[in-house]
Amino acid sequence: MSNEKNEQQQIVDRINNALSSNIPHIYFNGYINTSSGADILVVLEVVGRPVGSLHMSTAGAKGFAAALMQTVTQHESAMQETETRQ
Numbered sequence: 088m089s090n091e092k093n094e095q096q097q098i099v100d101r102i103n104n105a106l107s108s109n110i111p112h113i114y115f116n117g118y119i120n121t122s123s124g125a126d127i128l129v130v131l132e133v134v135g136r137p138v139g140s141l142h143m144s145t146a147g148a149k150g151f152a153a154a155l156m157q158t159v160t161q162h163e164s165a166m167q168e169t170e171t172r173q
Contacts, residue, residue, distance in 0.1 A: 113139045 106112070115131035115138055122128070127148040131139040143151060 111139065115139070 113131055115133055117132040117135065118129055119132065120127065120129040122145075123142070126142050126144060129141040129143075130137050131141070
């Protein structure tokens, strides 16, 4: 198995482990964010009501933002391909 496929399988395994574990699974459709001292704070909301919060380092927030944009871009590309085929 190539390194890239091995890394992808490790990610899939980590996601499956998280989804099957006893941790909170939070849906949100809005958020507010700010910096709080040395950290970044994101409050997750559903229709304006808070449902959770994330506290992360600046480095963690930068990596999270980049990874999230990559995932959104891949999702939009897949959705566009699906719409094109219909």
